[in-house]
């Protein structure tokens with residue numbers, strides 16, 4: 001079984017550097033994601049297929065820690081893919097660590113909570129990188145927009161939405177640990193002055209927290225610009241970043257600042273819709289590159305293993321074939337009626353076999369459904385499909401009886417369903433990619449499952465007079 005997980009990158013909105021010294025920051029997750037695929041292999045060694053050497057170090061450490069913690073001696077293959085360019089400081093190492101932990105957690109069913117995934121990933125990041133407050137790990141884990149205190153002592157989700165940001169890349173890849181150490185050196189010699197500066201930043205962060213929640217962007221922009229001025233004082237900005245910040249404010253942004261460790265990487269500007277174009281142009285004119293990303297993105301998540309390019313049979317209301325379309329197209333267009341089948345198995349006691357759909361399904365993950373179901377493929381009859389699904393999903397071969405054909409119109413798709421019944425006692429061979437579990441349920445108890453039933457189960461059980 002292959003597990004696919006993704007985790008988002010991040011942008012630090014306010015509180016950069018201060019957050020290393022027990023002051024708060026605000027971070028938002030961005031919709032550029034890092035993907036990790038994981039599977040158990042029979043090889044002697046773990047295998048890491050990663051285009052970035054830097055990332056593979058984080059993967060390697062995560063695997064080692066995980067295996068030690070749970071006393072696992074099986075080998076795994078981890079493959080990583082990134083949505084974002086690695087030169088831009090959007091946080092690929094934190095995303096890859098969190099995604100690897102989540103993937104191993106799903107693969108070995110170790111029931112780690114998000115808080116545990118955060119703690120374990122933070123530990124790995126500290127070991128590999130030596131420094132860091134962990135805000136990037138929190139963004140990768142929880143997603144959204146977070147008020148964060150060093151090491152995750154406080155992680156609060158802010159009630160907001162995609163903030164109207166323009167992101168500019170300076171073209172210079174910055175070395176985060178270098179700048180964090182540079183600030184640490186200054187901290188050793190000028191502790192009081194540094195604390196004063198960090199307190200000023202923290203005050204801005206507290207105000208920003210309020211303004212973000214109230215969507216008061218003109219005030220929020222001003223706070224960001226003030227934060228940038230303090231980062232200049234700290235000595236982490238560069239002439240290029242300063243110029244990009246200044247030209248975006250001149251072009252009408254509410255405010256702007258560098259984002260992250262400084263020394264290059266990115267800056268962000270908060271804009272109204274009317275000024276967005278002008279601000280983007282100003283960044284380009286100053287020699288920067290506009291990075292198009294949305295923020296307030298979802299945290300680490302399971303990605304479906306269902307092939308979105310699988311070909312389905314599309315029919316008219318009389319079941320005449322009119323086209324062949326992909327799974328994705330059929331699931332996003334109610335006009336594409338596509339053939340599907342369902343099987344309901346009964347045992348000798350007359351109990352019904354319920355299937356719990358796997359957590360990896362693109363539609364209705366973790367809901368209960370009929371014994372087996374699936375989509376008719378090109379060149380396949382409905383009966384062939386029903387038999388194939390029954391065997392692929394739960395390892396059953398048995399006689400099937402045709403019961404009903406019906407059109408099921410749902411919120412985003414329309415199916416032409418062919419329903420079959422059969423008799424079977426067991427045993428079952430569960431395909432974990434498709435199915436969590438199966439169980440026989442007495443007919444009069446089916447009703448209790450109603451809130452947890454997938455649409456096809458509701459439609460089928462109604463036709464069988466079971467609900």
Ligand code: MEV
Nearest residue numbers: 016017132133134260261
């Ligand atoms: C780096 O992206 C942000 C810093 O605040 C370091 C950290 O919080 O880990 C400079």
